[in-house]
Amino acid sequence: MTVRPLLAEQGYTVAGWIREQRLARCRQDLVDPAMRHLPVGAIGARWGFPDPAHFSHAFKAVYGMSPREARTARGRRRLVGEGRAAVGARQPSVRRRQSARWSAGSQAAR
Known part of the structure; x- marks a missing residue:
């Protein structure tokens, strides 16, 4: 069995999984006092x-x-990510979260 079907079972694409792993490493560096000297x-x-704009947007989405x-x-x-699903668990896509916010806003306006 290859990696792709295993990740698909968890709701991921290979690229999506890699991206979340990279964001998790960014999160670790951001809260590491030894990395404080590095700009975001x-x-x-x-x-x-x-x-930087793409990084900020991707980080905030997760x-x-x-x-x-x-x-x-x-x-x-609390540290970023505590209490959330572990990295590697499927998170709703940005589009789904934006759609859910829009739906909630339009229902509140009624």
């Missing part, structure tokens, strides 16, 4: 997100906060 964009670039917020929240709130 440099951490994203280190893990394959050379465009963790619910920007990379900068995750870094500053490290000491005040």
Whole structure:
């Protein structure tokens, strides 16, 4: 059996799984005090997100906060990702979350 069917059983594509693994490594670096000297964009670039805007958008879609917020929240709130499904578990797509927010907003307006 190849990797693709195994990941598909979990609701992932190979690219989606790799992306989430890279974002998880970014999250680890953002909360690591030894990496504090690196700009947020440099951490994203280190893990394959050379465009800071794209990195920020992808990170926020998975963790619910920007990379900068995750870094500053490290000491005040729980670490990013605690209490969430483990990385590797299927998260709703950005499109589904946006659609759900739109649906909730349109129903509230009624």
